[in-house]
Amino acid sequence: xxxxxxxxxxxxxxxxxxxxxxxxxxxxxxxxxxxxxxxxxxxxxxxxxxxxxxxxxxxxxxxxxxxxxxxxxxxxxxxxxxxxxxxxxxxxxxxxxxxxxxxxxxxxxxxxxxxxxxxxxxxxxxxxxxxxxxxxxxxxxxx
Numbered sequence: 001x002x003x004x005x006x007x008x009x010x011x012x013x014x015x016x017x018x019x020x021x022x023x024x025x026x027x028x029x030x031x032x033x034x035x036x037x038x039x040x041x042x043x044x045x046x047x048x049x050x051x052x053x054x055x056x057x058x059x060x061x062x063x064x065x066x067x068x069x070x071x072x073x074x075x076x077x078x079x080x081x082x083x084x085x086x087x088x089x090x091x092x093x094x095x096x097x098x099x100x101x102x103x104x105x106x107x108x109x110x111x112x113x114x115x116x117x118x119x120x121x122x123x124x125x126x127x128x129x130x131x132x133x134x135x136x137x138x139x140x141x142x143x
Contacts, residue, residue, distance in 0.1 A: 009071040014143045016047050016064040019096070034062035036090050039125070039136040041143075048142035049090045051107025051129030057092040063099075064090035066143060070113075082113040084125070105129065113141060 018034040035046035038054030046055045047064050067087045074081040091103045111125030125136045 009069065012066075012068040012070060012143065014064075014066040016066075016090075017062065018047075019061040021060065028060050030058065033058045033060060034092055036062055036064060036092055038134075039138055039142055041138070041140050047090070049088050049105070049107065050086065050109055050125065050127035050136065050142075051088065051134055052105070052131055053134070056131075057090075057105070059092035060094045061096065061099075062090060062092040063104075064088070073112075078117050080115045080118070082115060082120075083110065084113060085110045086125075086127070088127070111136070 020028045020032055020034060022028060035055045035058045036049040037046055037052040037056030038048070039050055040046040040048050040054065047062065048066060049057070049064060065088070069085045070082050072080055073083045087106065087108050089104050089106045091105060093099050093103070107127045107129035109125055109127030111123060113120045114122040120141045121139060123136070123138045123141055127134050127136070
């Protein structure tokens, strides 16, 4: 029995903020800076801002919001297929005095996540920003 359904819609929201400051008047090294861009799922990959290349933006500070609407479109026993529509909004800056609302960059997109026992094993997504379209295929979800 295969069941097509719109059951179990969910909204997922994630807010990220990071600030790095100089120590003893030494600049923050590049590899320690806050980074945005791509489909990162760990700090070493930068924070997820789909629609932009990995680590596209970097600075001493960042602010980021990821908003996703998720819903099950197919389910069979322990297997399921979720659809996701998302909006990512973020920016990086060096000094807190440089923060401006007009500097936020946005991207929108959608995709599908194949799950076994409610754990995503394949996520395929596309995102559009003012810099173009990026495609992602990963074994995990950004959050």
